[in-house]
Amino acid sequence: MHNFKELKVWQLSRNLVKEIHEITSNFPLAEKYGLVSQLRRGAVSVPANIAEGSGRNTDKDFAQFLNISLGSAYELETLLILGFDVQLITEEQIERLSNRISEIQKMTFGLIQTLRQESYV
Secondary structure, eight states: OOOGGGOHHHHHHHHHHHHHHHHHTTSOGGGTTTHHHHHHHHHHHHHHHHHHHHTSSSHHHHHHHHHHHHHHHHHHHHHHHHHHHTTSSOHHHHHHHHHHHHHHHHHHHHHHHHHHHHHHO
């Protein structure tokens, strides 16, 4: 079992949730059940799956939840691009958020690789 609170990738993704919440609070009310909801759920899914997986009994199970988290990070990145496309997100915001998401994706992938290597030893 892993302590998710000590994982830097969980900490970064938790901060990302707060930033997504702040940005989407400025979206038009018409997007409340559309892009706002999708972005917020996608953002929450990243650290939530890291936490859930860390409580599993095996590294294999943890890696599976990290894969789900990684998929959510890619989904979130796509939703942000769509928000930019429809002019709800600025260029500065998309660049900053894309960089953060990219860092989370790389860290998650690295952790998955580490867990897979450890389970074969």
